[in-house]
Amino acid sequence: MRPTRVWSLLTETLANLRRGGWGGLAAVGAITVSSLILGCLWLLTVNLQAIMSDWKAQFEVVVFLRDDITAEQRDLLRRRLQTEAAVAAVQYTTKEEALAVFKRDLRGQASLLEGLGDNPLPASFQLRIGEEHHTPAAMRGLVASLERLEGVEEVLYGLEWIDQLARMVSGLQVVGWAVATILGGTAVFIVGNTIRLAVYARADEIGILRLVGATRGYIRAPFIMEGLFQGLLGGSLALLLLFAGYRYVVWRLGLSPAGLLALDGGRFLEPLQVTGLLAAGAVLGGLGSLLSVRRFLKA
DSSP: OOOOHHHHHHHHHHHHHHHHHHHHHHHHHHHHHHHEEEEEEEEHHHHHHHHHHHHHHTTTEEEEEEETTOOOHHEEEEHHHTTTTTTTEEEEHHHHHHHHHHHHHHHHGGGGGGGGSOOOOEEEEEEEGGGGGOOOHHHHHHHHHHHHHTTEEEEEEEEHHHHHHHHHHHHHHHHHHHHHHHHHHHHHHHHHHHHHHHHHHHHHHHHHHTTTTTOOHHHHHHHHHHHHHHHHHHHHHHHHHHHHHHHHHHHHHHHOOOSSSSETTEEOOOHHHHHHHHHHHHHHHHHHHHHHHHHHHHO
Protein backbone atom coordinates (compact mmCIF):
# COMPACT_ATOMS: atom_id res chain seq x y z
CA MET A 1 0.00 0.00 0.00
CA ARG A 2 1.36 3.41 -1.00
CA PRO A 3 2.27 5.93 1.75
CA THR A 4 -0.31 8.40 0.41
CA ARG A 5 -3.04 5.77 0.70
CA VAL A 6 -1.94 4.89 4.25
CA TRP A 7 -2.09 8.56 5.25
CA SER A 8 -5.49 8.98 3.60
CA LEU A 9 -6.79 5.87 5.36
CA LEU A 10 -5.61 7.10 8.77
CA THR A 11 -7.12 10.53 8.14
CA GLU A 12 -10.48 9.04 7.19
CA THR A 13 -10.39 6.70 10.21
CA LEU A 14 -9.72 9.55 12.64
CA ALA A 15 -12.47 11.62 11.03
CA ASN A 16 -14.90 8.72 11.45
CA LEU A 17 -13.91 8.40 15.11
CA ARG A 18 -14.61 12.09 15.70
CA ARG A 19 -17.98 11.83 13.97
CA GLY A 20 -18.90 8.72 15.98
CA GLY A 21 -19.96 10.75 19.02
CA TRP A 22 -21.71 8.88 21.81
CA GLY A 23 -21.94 5.73 19.74
CA GLY A 24 -18.16 5.60 19.42
CA LEU A 25 -17.75 6.23 23.15
CA ALA A 26 -20.20 3.43 23.92
CA ALA A 27 -18.24 1.06 21.70
CA VAL A 28 -14.94 1.97 23.36
CA GLY A 29 -16.57 1.65 26.80
CA ALA A 30 -17.96 -1.81 26.06
CA ILE A 31 -14.58 -3.03 24.84
CA THR A 32 -12.88 -1.46 27.89
CA VAL A 33 -15.19 -3.31 30.28
CA SER A 34 -14.79 -6.63 28.44
CA SER A 35 -11.00 -6.30 28.30
CA LEU A 36 -10.84 -5.18 31.94
CA ILE A 37 -12.73 -8.27 33.12
CA LEU A 38 -10.43 -10.47 31.05
CA GLY A 39 -7.38 -8.66 32.47
CA CYS A 40 -8.65 -9.02 36.05
CA LEU A 41 -9.16 -12.73 35.43
CA TRP A 42 -5.63 -13.12 34.11
CA LEU A 43 -4.14 -11.04 36.91
CA LEU A 44 -5.94 -12.97 39.62
CA THR A 45 -5.02 -16.29 38.04
CA VAL A 46 -1.34 -15.32 37.68
CA ASN A 47 -1.07 -14.35 41.35
CA LEU A 48 -3.05 -17.28 42.74
CA GLN A 49 -1.05 -19.76 40.67
CA ALA A 50 2.18 -18.15 41.88
CA ILE A 51 0.97 -18.42 45.49
CA MET A 52 0.01 -22.08 45.03
CA SER A 53 3.36 -22.87 43.42
CA ASP A 54 5.20 -21.27 46.34
CA TRP A 55 3.06 -23.14 48.86
CA LYS A 56 3.59 -26.47 47.12
CA ALA A 57 7.33 -25.87 46.95
CA GLN A 58 7.34 -25.29 50.73
CA PHE A 59 4.75 -27.96 51.49
CA GLU A 60 5.49 -30.20 54.46
CA VAL A 61 3.78 -32.65 56.74
CA VAL A 62 4.15 -32.01 60.48
CA VAL A 63 4.18 -35.03 62.79
CA PHE A 64 3.56 -33.93 66.39
CA LEU A 65 4.95 -36.26 69.07
CA ARG A 66 3.50 -37.32 72.38
CA ASP A 67 5.03 -35.67 75.43
CA ASP A 68 5.82 -39.05 76.99
CA ILE A 69 7.76 -40.38 73.97
CA THR A 70 11.16 -41.80 74.88
CA ALA A 71 14.43 -41.01 73.12
CA GLU A 72 14.57 -44.59 71.82
CA GLN A 73 11.05 -44.36 70.40
CA ARG A 74 11.87 -40.99 68.82
CA ASP A 75 14.98 -42.36 67.09
CA LEU A 76 13.05 -45.39 65.91
CA LEU A 77 10.32 -43.13 64.57
CA ARG A 78 12.87 -40.97 62.74
CA ARG A 79 14.31 -44.03 60.99
CA ARG A 80 10.79 -45.19 60.11
CA LEU A 81 9.94 -41.80 58.59
CA GLN A 82 13.16 -41.77 56.56
CA THR A 83 12.19 -45.06 54.93
CA GLU A 84 8.93 -43.64 53.56
CA ALA A 85 9.14 -43.35 49.75
CA ALA A 86 7.16 -40.11 49.75
CA VAL A 87 9.42 -38.40 52.30
CA ALA A 88 12.31 -36.41 50.79
CA ALA A 89 13.73 -35.00 54.05
CA VAL A 90 13.10 -35.22 57.79
CA GLN A 91 13.79 -32.44 60.30
CA TYR A 92 13.30 -32.71 64.08
CA THR A 93 12.14 -29.74 66.18
CA THR A 94 12.36 -29.93 69.99
CA LYS A 95 9.77 -28.43 72.34
CA GLU A 96 12.19 -25.61 73.17
CA GLU A 97 12.87 -24.83 69.51
CA ALA A 98 9.12 -24.80 68.79
CA LEU A 99 8.56 -22.31 71.61
CA ALA A 100 11.43 -20.10 70.39
CA VAL A 101 9.95 -20.03 66.87
CA PHE A 102 6.50 -19.24 68.28
CA LYS A 103 7.89 -16.32 70.29
CA ARG A 104 9.74 -15.04 67.25
CA ASP A 105 6.55 -15.13 65.19
CA LEU A 106 4.73 -13.18 67.90
CA ARG A 107 7.39 -10.44 67.63
CA GLY A 108 6.56 -7.68 70.12
CA GLN A 109 3.77 -9.70 71.78
CA ALA A 110 5.93 -12.48 73.26
CA SER A 111 4.99 -11.22 76.75
CA LEU A 112 1.61 -12.91 76.27
CA LEU A 113 3.35 -16.26 76.92
CA GLU A 114 4.81 -15.30 80.30
CA GLY A 115 1.96 -16.84 82.31
CA LEU A 116 1.94 -20.18 80.51
CA GLY A 117 4.28 -21.94 82.90
CA ASP A 118 5.43 -25.20 81.31
CA ASN A 119 6.05 -25.26 77.57
CA PRO A 120 2.75 -26.45 76.01
CA LEU A 121 4.15 -26.97 72.50
CA PRO A 122 4.99 -30.52 71.40
CA ALA A 123 8.16 -31.70 69.69
CA SER A 124 7.67 -32.60 66.04
CA PHE A 125 9.12 -33.96 62.83
CA GLN A 126 8.79 -31.82 59.67
CA LEU A 127 8.59 -33.97 56.55
CA ARG A 128 9.33 -32.55 53.12
CA ILE A 129 7.30 -34.52 50.61
CA GLY A 130 8.45 -35.30 47.08
CA GLU A 131 6.52 -33.33 44.46
CA GLU A 132 5.35 -36.48 42.70
CA HIS A 133 3.40 -37.38 45.86
CA HIS A 134 1.54 -34.02 46.07
CA THR A 135 -1.88 -35.56 45.45
CA PRO A 136 -4.79 -35.80 47.91
CA ALA A 137 -5.01 -39.60 47.59
CA ALA A 138 -1.30 -40.14 48.22
CA MET A 139 -1.28 -37.72 51.15
CA ARG A 140 -4.33 -39.29 52.78
CA GLY A 141 -2.66 -42.70 52.62
CA LEU A 142 0.61 -41.35 54.03
CA VAL A 143 -1.09 -39.47 56.89
CA ALA A 144 -3.21 -42.50 57.80
CA SER A 145 -0.09 -44.67 58.08
CA LEU A 146 1.81 -42.04 60.10
CA GLU A 147 -1.02 -41.59 62.60
CA ARG A 148 -0.77 -45.28 63.51
CA LEU A 149 2.92 -45.07 64.47
CA GLU A 150 3.86 -45.30 68.14
CA GLY A 151 4.62 -41.97 69.80
CA VAL A 152 2.65 -39.88 67.26
CA GLU A 153 0.09 -37.48 68.72
CA GLU A 154 -1.22 -35.82 65.53
CA VAL A 155 -0.33 -35.34 61.85
CA LEU A 156 -1.10 -32.08 60.06
CA TYR A 157 -0.90 -31.20 56.39
CA GLY A 158 -2.50 -28.56 54.17
CA LEU A 159 -2.46 -30.02 50.65
CA GLU A 160 -6.22 -30.56 50.51
CA TRP A 161 -6.75 -26.87 51.20
CA ILE A 162 -4.32 -25.99 48.38
CA ASP A 163 -6.17 -28.33 46.01
CA GLN A 164 -9.49 -26.73 46.99
CA LEU A 165 -7.98 -23.35 46.13
CA ALA A 166 -6.84 -24.74 42.77
CA ARG A 167 -10.39 -25.94 42.04
CA MET A 168 -11.72 -22.53 43.02
CA VAL A 169 -9.28 -20.88 40.59
CA SER A 170 -10.44 -23.22 37.82
CA GLY A 171 -14.07 -22.39 38.55
CA LEU A 172 -13.24 -18.69 38.62
CA GLN A 173 -11.60 -19.00 35.21
CA VAL A 174 -14.70 -20.64 33.73
CA VAL A 175 -17.00 -17.95 35.15
CA GLY A 176 -14.65 -15.16 34.09
CA TRP A 177 -14.35 -16.46 30.54
CA ALA A 178 -18.14 -16.83 30.31
CA VAL A 179 -18.72 -13.24 31.49
CA ALA A 180 -15.95 -11.90 29.25
CA THR A 181 -17.44 -13.77 26.26
CA ILE A 182 -20.91 -12.34 26.87
CA LEU A 183 -19.57 -8.80 27.27
CA GLY A 184 -17.31 -9.30 24.27
CA GLY A 185 -20.35 -10.24 22.17
CA THR A 186 -22.08 -7.10 23.44
CA ALA A 187 -19.04 -5.02 22.49
CA VAL A 188 -19.02 -6.51 18.98
CA PHE A 189 -22.72 -5.65 18.62
CA ILE A 190 -22.20 -2.05 19.78
CA VAL A 191 -19.20 -1.56 17.48
CA GLY A 192 -21.22 -3.00 14.61
CA ASN A 193 -24.05 -0.54 15.23
CA THR A 194 -21.61 2.37 15.44
CA ILE A 195 -20.10 1.41 12.10
CA ARG A 196 -23.58 0.97 10.59
CA LEU A 197 -24.48 4.53 11.59
CA ALA A 198 -21.19 5.76 10.11
CA VAL A 199 -22.00 3.98 6.84
CA TYR A 200 -25.47 5.59 6.68
CA ALA A 201 -23.99 9.02 7.49
CA ARG A 202 -21.57 8.73 4.58
CA ALA A 203 -24.00 7.15 2.12
CA ASP A 204 -23.67 9.98 -0.43
CA GLU A 205 -19.87 9.92 -0.28
CA ILE A 206 -19.84 6.13 -0.64
CA GLY A 207 -22.12 6.42 -3.68
CA ILE A 208 -19.73 8.87 -5.35
CA LEU A 209 -16.77 6.58 -4.64
CA ARG A 210 -18.60 3.70 -6.30
CA LEU A 211 -19.37 5.86 -9.36
CA VAL A 212 -15.69 6.73 -9.82
CA GLY A 213 -14.71 3.06 -9.62
CA ALA A 214 -13.46 2.70 -6.02
CA THR A 215 -13.03 -0.94 -5.04
CA ARG A 216 -15.03 -2.54 -2.27
CA GLY A 217 -11.89 -2.92 -0.15
CA TYR A 218 -11.04 0.78 -0.62
CA ILE A 219 -14.48 1.79 0.66
CA ARG A 220 -14.57 -0.68 3.54
CA ALA A 221 -11.03 -0.07 4.85
CA PRO A 222 -11.71 3.16 6.84
CA PHE A 223 -14.68 1.58 8.62
CA ILE A 224 -12.74 -1.55 9.53
CA MET A 225 -9.85 0.61 10.74
CA GLU A 226 -12.31 2.61 12.85
CA GLY A 227 -13.38 -0.57 14.63
CA LEU A 228 -9.76 -1.64 15.14
CA PHE A 229 -8.90 1.76 16.61
CA GLN A 230 -11.91 1.63 18.93
CA GLY A 231 -10.86 -1.83 20.08
CA LEU A 232 -7.24 -0.84 20.59
CA LEU A 233 -8.29 2.25 22.53
CA GLY A 234 -10.63 0.19 24.71
CA GLY A 235 -7.91 -2.40 25.37
CA SER A 236 -5.42 0.35 26.27
CA LEU A 237 -7.85 1.98 28.69
CA ALA A 238 -8.55 -1.41 30.29
CA LEU A 239 -4.82 -2.01 30.70
CA LEU A 240 -4.29 1.40 32.32
CA LEU A 241 -7.22 0.88 34.71
CA LEU A 242 -6.00 -2.62 35.55
CA PHE A 243 -2.48 -1.42 36.30
CA ALA A 244 -3.73 1.53 38.37
CA GLY A 245 -5.99 -0.77 40.39
CA TYR A 246 -3.16 -3.24 40.85
CA ARG A 247 -0.77 -0.60 42.12
CA TYR A 248 -3.44 0.72 44.49
CA VAL A 249 -4.04 -2.74 45.97
CA VAL A 250 -0.29 -3.28 46.33
CA TRP A 251 0.03 0.10 48.06
CA ARG A 252 -2.86 -0.70 50.42
CA LEU A 253 -1.25 -4.03 51.31
CA GLY A 254 2.08 -2.36 51.97
CA LEU A 255 4.04 -4.28 49.34
CA SER A 256 7.22 -2.92 47.76
CA PRO A 257 7.40 -2.24 44.00
CA ALA A 258 10.02 -4.28 42.17
CA GLY A 259 9.47 -2.85 38.72
CA LEU A 260 6.76 -1.95 36.25
CA LEU A 261 5.53 -5.44 35.50
CA ALA A 262 6.37 -7.27 38.73
CA LEU A 263 6.29 -6.65 42.46
CA ASP A 264 7.91 -8.44 45.38
CA GLY A 265 4.54 -9.27 46.91
CA GLY A 266 2.57 -9.72 43.71
CA ARG A 267 2.83 -10.03 39.96
CA PHE A 268 1.38 -8.03 37.12
CA LEU A 269 0.63 -9.49 33.70
CA GLU A 270 3.49 -10.87 31.64
CA PRO A 271 4.41 -8.89 28.48
CA LEU A 272 2.75 -11.57 26.32
CA GLN A 273 -0.48 -11.22 28.32
CA VAL A 274 -0.34 -7.42 28.02
CA THR A 275 -0.02 -7.83 24.26
CA GLY A 276 -2.86 -10.35 24.30
CA LEU A 277 -5.13 -7.95 26.16
CA LEU A 278 -4.50 -5.20 23.61
CA ALA A 279 -4.98 -7.68 20.78
CA ALA A 280 -8.26 -8.89 22.31
CA GLY A 281 -9.60 -5.33 22.26
CA ALA A 282 -8.50 -4.82 18.67
CA VAL A 283 -10.08 -8.14 17.64
CA LEU A 284 -13.42 -7.21 19.24
CA GLY A 285 -13.45 -3.85 17.47
CA GLY A 286 -12.24 -5.26 14.17
CA LEU A 287 -14.75 -8.12 14.26
CA GLY A 288 -17.66 -5.78 14.98
CA SER A 289 -16.72 -3.44 12.13
CA LEU A 290 -16.02 -6.29 9.71
CA LEU A 291 -19.40 -7.92 10.32
CA SER A 292 -21.11 -4.55 9.94
CA VAL A 293 -19.48 -3.55 6.64
CA ARG A 294 -20.02 -7.01 5.18
CA ARG A 295 -23.70 -6.63 5.92
CA PHE A 296 -24.26 -2.97 5.01
CA LEU A 297 -21.64 -2.51 2.26
CA LYS A 298 -22.34 -5.57 0.15
CA ALA A 299 -22.10 -3.93 -3.24
